[in-house]
Amino acid sequence: MxxxxxxxxxxxxxxxxxTSGLLAACTTAAPQAGSTGGTGATxxxxxxxxAEGSWIGPEGIAFWTDEIIPAFEAANPDIKVVxxxxxxxDYEDKLYTQAVAGDAPDVFFVWWxxxxxxxxxxxxxxxxxxxxxxxxxxxxxxxxxTYEGKLYGIPKYISTVAMAYNKDILDAAGVxxxxxxxxxxxxxxxxxxxxxxxxxxxxxxxxxxxxxxWVWANGGEWMDTDxxxxxxxxxxxxxxxxxxxxxxLIYGTEPVSAPPGGMGTFGAHSVFxxxxxxxxxxxxxxxxxxxxxxxxxxxxxxxPAAPGGSRAGLTFVNGYSSYAGTKQPDAAVALIxxxxxxxxxxxxxxxxxGLQPAxxxxxxVWNTESEGAKAGYDVSAxxxxxxxxxLVPIFKDDKQIxxxxxxxxxxxxxxxxxxxxxxxxxxxxxxxxxxxx
Amino acid sequence: xxxxxxxxxxGVGHVPRKPRSRQRSEELMAYLLISPWIIxxxxxxxxxxxxxxxxxxxxxxxFSWEYVGxxxxxxxxxxxxxxxxxxxxxxxxVYYVFFSIPLTIGAGFFIAVLLNQDMRxxxxxxxxxxxxxxIPGIAxxxxxxxxxxxxxxxxxxxxxxxxxxxxxxxxxxxxxxxAFVIMSVWGxxxxxxxFLAGLQGIPTELYxxxxxxxxxxxxRLRHITLPLMSxxxxxxxxxxxxxxxxxxxxxxxxxxGDGGPANSTMMYVxxxxxxxFRQYRLxxxxxxxxxxxxxxxxxxxxxxxxxxxxxxxxxxxxxxRE
Numbered sequence: 001m002x003x004x005x006x007x008x009x010x011x012x013x014x015x016x017x018x019t020s021g022l023l024a025a026c027t028t029a030a031p032q033a034g035s036t037g038g039t040g041a042t043x044x045x046x047x048x049x050x051a052e053g054s055w056i057g058p059e060g061i062a063f064w065t066d067e068i069i070p071a072f073e074a075a076n077p078d079i080k081v082v083x084x085x086x087x088x089x090d091y092e093d094k095l096y097t098q099a100v101a102g103d104a105p106d107v108f109f110v111w112w113x114x115x116x117x118x119x120x121x122x123x124x125x126x127x128x129x130x131x132x133x134x135x136x137x138x139x140x141x142x143x144x145x146t147y148e149g150k151l152y153g154i155p156k157y158i159s160t161v162a163m164a165y166n167k168d169i170l171d172a173a174g175v176x177x178x179x180x181x182x183x184x185x186x187x188x189x190x191x192x193x194x195x196x197x198x199x200x201x202x203x204x205x206x207x208x209x210x211x212x213x214w215v216w217a218n219g220g221e222w223m224d225t226d227x228x229x230x231x232x233x234x235x236x237x238x239x240x241x242x243x244x245x246x247x248x249l250i251y252g253t254e255p256v257s258a259p260p261g262g263m264g265t266f267g268a269h270s271v272f273x274x275x276x277x278x279x280x281x282x283x284x285x286x287x288x289x290x291x292x293x294x295x296x297x298x299x300x301x302x303x304p305a306a307p308g309g310s311r312a313g314l315t316f317v318n319g320y321s322s323y324a325g326t327k328q329p330d331a332a333v334a335l336i337x338x339x340x341x342x343x344x345x346x347x348x349x350x351x352x353x354g355l356q357p358a359x360x361x362x363x364x365v366w367n368t369e370s371e372g373a374k375a376g377y378d379v380s381a382x383x384x385x386x387x388x389x390x391l392v393p394i395f396k397d398d399k400q401i402x403x404x405x406x407x408x409x410x411x412x413x414x415x416x417x418x419x420x421x422x423x424x425x426x427x428x429x430x431x432x433x434x435x436x437x
Numbered sequence: 438x439x440x441x442x443x444x445x446x447x448g449v450g451h452v453p454r455k456p457r458s459r460q461r462s463e464e465l466m467a468y469l470l471i472s473p474w475i476i477x478x479x480x481x482x483x484x485x486x487x488x489x490x491x492x493x494x495x496x497x498x499x500f501s502w503e504y505v506g507x508x509x510x511x512x513x514x515x516x517x518x519x520x521x522x523x524x525x526x527x528x529x530x531v532y533y534v535f536f537s538i539p540l541t542i543g544a545g546f547f548i549a550v551l552l553n554q555d556m557r558x559x560x561x562x563x564x565x566x567x568x569x570x571x572i573p574g575i576a577x578x579x580x581x582x583x584x585x586x587x588x589x590x591x592x593x594x595x596x597x598x599x600x601x602x603x604x605x606x607x608x609x610x611x612x613x614x615x616a617f618v619i620m621s622v623w624g625x626x627x628x629x630x631x632f633l634a635g636l637q638g639i640p641t642e643l644y645x646x647x648x649x650x651x652x653x654x655x656x657r658l659r660h661i662t663l664p665l666m667s668x669x670x671x672x673x674x675x676x677x678x679x680x681x682x683x684x685x686x687x688x689x690x691x692x693x694g695d696g697g698p699a700n701s702t703m704m705y706v707x708x709x710x711x712x713x714f715r716q717y718r719l720x721x722x723x724x725x726x727x728x729x730x731x732x733x734x735x736x737x738x739x740x741x742x743x744x745x746x747x748x749x750x751x752x753x754x755x756x757x758r759e
Binding site: 090259 | 714
């Protein structure tokens with residue numbers, strides 16, 4: 001008797017096929033024949049994966065694939081490095097997903113890996129890097145690489161802040177060029193003298209997205225700890241005063257800064273290049289951008305001191321880490337050591353990447369041999385601030401705090417001016433502290 | 438049993454059955470042809486949906502998980518904005534849908550009616566109006582960022598040309614959502630294409646007969662075009678509601694992923710994205726996704742239920758199917 005394939009049986013077979021496919025996709029790849037394990041290694045050579053990027057296009061990628069990686073392999077002939085691009089703005093999502101799947105690269109560059117650090121997905125590096133090695137890095141950059149007393153990353157470069165000034169605007173207004181002794185009040189005078197709102201020219205542009213060092217310079221604090229704070233301290237007098245002083249630059253009786261979005265460019269980092277702002281706090285990685293984009297005379301100088309005389313700088317987390325599940329930890333650490341060695345820091349500083357070295361011993365290279373230095377700009381303003389630079393504040397559950405509490409209220413203070421600094425800051429403090437109560 | 442015996446037994450008009458082997462091979466071929474879609478559906482849609490449903494009862498970042506029952510759902514519905522942005526994001530999304538749907542459908546229908554006329558260059562116009570809807574979302578978003586720039590954007594310049602003071606668009610919570618509504622009209626070309634197909638299915642004899650009877654253009658539109666286009670409009674309304682509720686790309690690009698200023702453009706799907714892939718709260722994000730599914734289902738059912746009042750099918754007589 002002929003059997004017909006019933007609909008039920010067909011759906012059953014399809015479901016089994018689909019389930020088998022799902023289960024097959026969950027298994028890890030078997031090691032290749034003749035390998036010593038890990039990512040397809042041969043008995044003679046270990047292969048590890050490096051995720052990196054340049055964010056300046058194909059020539060930046062070639063820097064890794066044609067210069068850095070071959071140099072490492074030449075020095076370590078038993079290790080082969082496979083390059084993976086980490087340039088996507090969503091790379092951290094990809095890295096997270098790879099870690100969940102157990103397939104993260106052996107070594108990766110990442111700006112902020114708190115999620116992976118807290119979940120034990122990063123290789124602890126304490127046994128590989130001693131205090132003497134780490135002493136050459138600025139403390140502000142090390143803070144973000146440690147968790148519960150253990151080291152999980154080595155800084156790659158520094159991103160800090162100095163003041164850029166437009167010499168042409170200052171000359172036209174008869175304002176003297178700033179020097180390292182200038183305070184907030186000196187700058188306020190200069191801002192007022194160089195502002196012509198009707199002509200669309202401003203004394204400064206207040207980058208409200210990076211207010212952290214204003215608070216510190218004035219003697220205030222953001223939170224109760226250096227990292228993963230659970231108590232917000234912004235409503236204290238000195239912190240509030242610092243925020244209000246800068247807020248008045250935009251919304252006070254004599255505005256000297258365009259409101260956010262009020263410049264003909266997008267983002268705080270490209271405002272200075274418009275040529276319509278006399279002074280702008282600028283990050284060290286924009287030096288080569290300014291050199292290629294600015295059509296006027298300009299230079300850098302130290303950040304101003306607060307009225308009390310103290311100065312504070314800002315730095316951000318970034319660095320190389322190794323995946324905790326790497327099958328080649330020694331090779332991964334060897335690559336990290338190579339990438340963060342003084343020689344590579346120098347190479348990165350002097351290359352088209354133009355990255356400020358994270359090592360103190362390389363300050364002189366940045367100050368005298370970097371592209372900006374050779375062009376005659378005072379890029380050493382970025383190194384002079386580093387001893388006073390602190391890591392950008394990161395609260396516990398930071399992404400949630402930013403999305404649900406800090407960013408919306410910040411926008412109401414700085415973008416729409418719906419809330420006064422006092423009101424909005426108190427709201428931020430109350431909600432953050434309530435959350436962690 | 439022979440075929441002739443079957444015919445006598447079952448009466449006149451019965452279609453004779455095919456030989457069993459041929460019938461079986463046709464069945465197998467049919468199942469084979471639809472199996473790729475079914476397998477793909479099971480693997481990439483149904484499977485992940487069921488997995489996300491399971492995740493919605495967990496507190497998990499995929500490295501660890503804890504069963505929390507309905508906690509994600511109760512947190513979601515909290516009115517405390519520091520605990521949940523559900524109501525804020527839902528309001529923003531409904532606002533966007535409420536204004537963008539009539540605009541995009543109306544614009545698409547209007548253009549389709551115009552371009553259904555016999556005129557020179559009709560094909561070129563159709564291409565021109567359709568092109569914006571196929572431009573990648575990110576590229577379009579960057580263009581619209583410049584258009585909405587408060588100081589030098591084209592939109593405020595046009596306002597100033599007629600003596601109207603420009604607004605701050607994406608920098609003002611009062612106007613940021615409306616900026617995205619305006620931008621949504623850019624995609625009316627997709628609706629135009631569907632409406633054009635529907636218009637061309639209307640018999641021209643109806644219009645001729647109406648003209649002979651003295652019907653003016655507005656009467657023809659109201660009594661012929663709209664009723665006969667109602668099934669097409671119904672389809673477009675459903676699909677546009679579903680798509681509009683899931684607005685994401687342009688909001689993500691144009692607000693730098695923040696949904697600002699002050700969460701005024703925090704759309705529902707952007708909120709899901711930030712919870713899932715910035716905060717790594719996959720359980721809560723899954724709960725948000727399932728609530729969106731239920732909301733969309735309710736909206737769709739509502740539109741389906743209302744269709745008996747305004748959708749006319751050609752096979753209906755007196756509102757009833759023949």
